[in-house]
Amino acid sequence: MPVFAEERGIPVVQRFFIFWDKVGILLAFLVVCVIFGALNPVFFNPLNILNVIRQVSIIGVIAVGMTFVILLGGIDLSVGSVVAFTGIIAAGFQVKWGGSLFLSIVIPLLLGGAIGFTNGFVTTKGGLHPFIVTLGSMSIFRGATLLIAQGKPISGMSSAFRFIGAGMVGPIPFPVILFLGCVIIAGMALKRTVFGRYIYAIGGNEEAALLSGIMVQRYKIAAFTVLGFLSGLSGLILTSRLNSGELVAGQGYELDVIASVVIGGTSMMGGEGGVYGTLVGALLIGVVSNGLNLLGVQPYWQMIVKGLIVILAVLLDKLKRRFRTT
Amino acid sequence: MEGSQPILHFEKLTKRFPGVLALNEVSFAIEKGEVHALVGENGAGKSTLIKIVTGVYSKTSGEIFLEGKPIHFLTPHEALRNGIAAIYQEFNLIPALSVAENIFIGHHFTKKNFIVDWNRLREEARKLMNFLEVDIDVDMRVRDLGVAKKQIVEIAKALSLNARVLIMDEPTATLAQKEIERLFRIIRFLKNQGVTIIYISHRLEEIYEICDRVTVLRDGRHVGTHSISEVKIDDIIRMMVGREVVEKFPRVSHTIGEEVLRVENLTRHGVLKDITFSVYKGEILGIAGMVGSGRTELLRAIYGLDPIDHGTISVRGEAVSIGSPLDAINHGIALLPEERKTQGLVLLLSVLDNLGLPLLPILSQRGFVDDPKLKEIAQKMVAHMNIKTPSLFQKTMYLSGGNQQKVVLGKWFARNCDIYLFDEPTRGIDVGAKTEIYHLMNKLIEKGSTIIMVSSELPEILAMSDRIVVMREGRIVGELRRDEATKEAILQLALGRREEYARIR
Numbered sequence: 001m002p003v004f005a006e007e008r009g010i011p012v013v014q015r016f017f018i019f020w021d022k023v024g025i026l027l028a029f030l031v032v033c034v035i036f037g038a039l040n041p042v043f044f045n046p047l048n049i050l051n052v053i054r055q056v057s058i059i060g061v062i063a064v065g066m067t068f069v070i071l072l073g074g075i076d077l078s079v080g081s082v083v084a085f086t087g088i089i090a091a092g093f094q095v096k097w098g099g100s101l102f103l104s105i106v107i108p109l110l111l112g113g114a115i116g117f118t119n120g121f122v123t124t125k126g127g128l129h130p131f132i133v134t135l136g137s138m139s140i141f142r143g144a145t146l147l148i149a150q151g152k153p154i155s156g157m158s159s160a161f162r163f164i165g166a167g168m169v170g171p172i173p174f175p176v177i178l179f180l181g182c183v184i185i186a187g188m189a190l191k192r193t194v195f196g197r198y199i200y201a202i203g204g205n206e207e208a209a210l211l212s213g214i215m216v217q218r219y220k221i222a223a224f225t226v227l228g229f230l231s232g233l234s235g236l237i238l239t240s241r242l243n244s245g246e247l248v249a250g251q252g253y254e255l256d257v258i259a260s261v262v263i264g265g266t267s268m269m270g271g272e273g274g275v276y277g278t279l280v281g282a283l284l285i286g287v288v289s290n291g292l293n294l295l296g297v298q299p300y301w302q303m304i305v306k307g308l309i310v311i312l313a314v315l316l317d318k319l320k321r322r323f324r325t326t
Numbered sequence: 327m328e329g330s331q332p333i334l335h336f337e338k339l340t341k342r343f344p345g346v347l348a349l350n351e352v353s354f355a356i357e358k359g360e361v362h363a364l365v366g367e368n369g370a371g372k373s374t375l376i377k378i379v380t381g382v383y384s385k386t387s388g389e390i391f392l393e394g395k396p397i398h399f400l401t402p403h404e405a406l407r408n409g410i411a412a413i414y415q416e417f418n419l420i421p422a423l424s425v426a427e428n429i430f431i432g433h434h435f436t437k438k439n440f441i442v443d444w445n446r447l448r449e450e451a452r453k454l455m456n457f458l459e460v461d462i463d464v465d466m467r468v469r470d471l472g473v474a475k476k477q478i479v480e481i482a483k484a485l486s487l488n489a490r491v492l493i494m495d496e497p498t499a500t501l502a503q504k505e506i507e508r509l510f511r512i513i514r515f516l517k518n519q520g521v522t523i524i525y526i527s528h529r530l531e532e533i534y535e536i537c538d539r540v541t542v543l544r545d546g547r548h549v550g551t552h553s554i555s556e557v558k559i560d561d562i563i564r565m566m567v568g569r570e571v572v573e574k575f576p577r578v579s580h581t582i583g584e585e586v587l588r589v590e591n592l593t594r595h596g597v598l599k600d601i602t603f604s605v606y607k608g609e610i611l612g613i614a615g616m617v618g619s620g621r622t623e624l625l626r627a628i629y630g631l632d633p634i635d636h637g638t639i640s641v642r643g644e645a646v647s648i649g650s651p652l653d654a655i656n657h658g659i660a661l662l663p664e665e666r667k668t669q670g671l672v673l674l675l676s677v678l679d680n681l682g683l684p685l686l687p688i689l690s691q692r693g694f695v696d697d698p699k700l701k702e703i704a705q706k707m708v709a710h711m712n713i714k715t716p717s718l719f720q721k722t723m724y725l726s727g728g729n730q731q732k733v734v735l736g737k738w739f740a741r742n743c744d745i746y747l748f749d750e751p752t753r754g755i756d757v758g759a760k761t762e763i764y765h766l767m768n769k770l771i772e773k774g775s776t777i778i779m780v781s782s783e784l785p786e787i788l789a790m791s792d793r794i795v796v797m798r799e800g801r802i803v804g805e806l807r808r809d810e811a812t813k814e815a816i817l818q819l820a821l822g823r824r825e826e827y828a829r830i831r
Contacts, residue, residue: 204672
């Protein structure tokens with residue numbers, strides 16, 4: 001039996017990219033840490049590390065949800081506005097509408113999920129590009145936030161509510177536990193559940209998935225719903241931590257979130273990647289911001305650096321694909 | 327031809343990809359003005375050779391001579407400038423632009439180097455169409471053209487660049503018989519104009535009709551170059567596969583059982599009109615017809631991909647409502663789609679994951695996949711179907727076409743489907759693997775399954791079907807028993823008019 005060319009093992013270049021997929025981003029992360037640590041010893045101060053990972057958690061929980069959506073070949077630009085909207089709702093329940101801890105947690109989460117569901121529903125049923133749909137909802141929910149708050153932040157949360165964003169479990173900030181919990185659950189879901197497997201299948205080839213009997217639209221809507229829910233969770237954490245529902249909360253989060261996912265090796269084309277990469281990607285983004293802060297670099301530079309990192313990450317993904325096809 | 331320089335001459339041409347020797351010291355010559363067939367199984371090196379000639383890949387070693395002069399193309403652009411153009415299966419046309427613009431894309435006629443000279447553009451495009459003796463409105467948008475006309479636009483585009491060597495990759499794969507005739511007429515015409523054509527095809531019968539010489543590649547090596555009058559089709563096949571292929575169409579006789587699927591008055595406005603037929607257990611029903619006659623659309627409607635406006639589908643005597651592929655699968659209906667790579671497989675995923683696609687819901691508990699069980703089933707399928715893969719975890723993009731098709735089939739075997747809708751099951755698959763697919767079809771039938779097969783390859787449909795229905799313009803226009811079915815009878819029904827049929831012959 002002839003062995004066809006395509007079957008003769010895996011080429012070296014591709015092996016490099018498989019290697020890079022697995023540990024490249026982790027190596028890059030460690031190198032960046034060592035450099036910042038060398039330039040300013042405060043970087044490795046435990047307090048600073050805690051500060052970084054707490055900061056990262058707020059972006060990170062959204063990035064976990066975004067990983068699902070991007071794996072499906074989608075995108076969601078509205079996450080930052082959803083953070084602000086759910087945050088102001090939570091603050092409203094804390095301060096203005098009776099102060100129930102239960103409602104101020106559950107309602108924002110449900111609303112986040114509902115917004116995600118709507119984004120997914122309109123996108124799939126209407127056959128629209130998620131970029132434009134979520135660009136719309138980005139504006140809608142920023143506006144809704146301002147409307148509800150009547151232009152003024154809502155401050156003064158109960159101490160129980162403040163635990164979500166500012167509490168510690170032993171030495172570990174509570175948001176970090178929430179974030180890692182999300183990563184682990186999402187990691188399991190992607191690897192072991194039908195939902196996860198089908199996300200890769202749909203992202204890899206939507207038509208083949210459809211023809212294999214997969215209810216493609218349902219899974220897409222589900223992924224957007226999960227992302228909306230997690231954006232709501234992020235809104236809770238941020239509001240709790242700031243002790244205030246802020247009008248500009250979450251502004252620009254979409255960049256950090258999408259950057260975390262892409263830097264973590266999930267392909268914008270869908271079908272490839274995973275949530276552990278996103279974890280490292282989020283940490284890298286957080287560390288770069290923090291490190292530049294510590295070095296006294298103007299914050300404006302951070303935006304420029306982050307932008308460059310994103311483009312670099314996408315470029316690497318592109319190269320990976322190119323070498324695979326030749 | 328002796329004495330004159332060959333237009334293209336390969337000397338020990340070698341291309342090494344990391345880990346793969348795609349071309350191994352290939353030497354042969356292509357004479358000026360001939361139609362030269364290039365054949366070989368998938369992975370034999372045809373595409374690599376073509377991509378080197380057109381400047382997409384760079385060679386590792388060896389020489390290419392264009393009219394005696396060594397060439398080192400670095401880019402597709404330089405290849406084009408030297409008069410070498412290729413038409414791939416996926417056309418490189420811009421759907422939203424007009425025919426004329428597509429033809430002259432990249433070298434628009436301009437006034438003062440700046441403003442597009444529309445009149446000149448149209449006029450030159452029309453000249454080319456007249457030259458090719460085809461009637462295509464050059465102001466039409468390319469997206470409104472059918473496959474065959476798009477292909478002619480591609481040819482015109484190549485000619486506008488003064489192509490001396492025109493490479494055609496599987497040009498007839500998506501064409502109906504009539505369109506193939508027109509293409510062949512154009513090829514002969516170009517040949518008379520002195521254009522050299524390199525013709526790649528899996529359909530060996532065609533090569534005999536249109537080509538002067540044939541070169542066979544196998545596993546990256548040059549096996550032989552022969553004048554077409556000197557070799558028999560069986561010799562070519564033997565050279566391609568490196569072994570004897572005993573039967574091209576291994577057909578076993580079937581025992582036909584009870585009715586399993588009945589379609590009545592099925593209508594989808596503008597696409598399918600009042601379709602009624604039945605299929606029986608243990609039967610292969612062939613569906614013949616031209617491209618666009620509604621064959622694929624019929625399969626899609628049965629499979630729940632497109633909504634139907636009217637009519638009923640019954641499975642095993644019970645009327646069923648099929649609103650999605652999942653409904654179809656739950657009634658035991660499986661679809662083997664037309665495009666293996668874009669519709670059949672998730673190329674990024676492994677053999678295991680692809681086999682698992684329709685299986686996961688039945689192999690899971692509370693949403694969690696039973697991995698050991700899945701692996702066990704997948705392992706069985708790989709053995710059962712003789713899928714050649716280094717492991718279950720190999721991404722399907724690295725499998726050969728035949729093995730990919732077996733994975734697509736394997737999905738449904740494992741799911742125990744028993745009504746199979748095959749849409750062009752052997753398109754783009756090499757000869758050896760084709761036979762294996764036919765064997766698998768036989769195996770399915772022996773198990774008591776039913777197959778509905780759409781195919782544009784008449785020899786295939788004639789050899790494998792128990793019964794053939796012929797479609798035209800969304801209707802079933804005739805049904806032929808195995809013993810009364812001939813190429814002529816099918817074409818006559820498919821074309822609808824005797825005189826038209828006579829004309830193309």
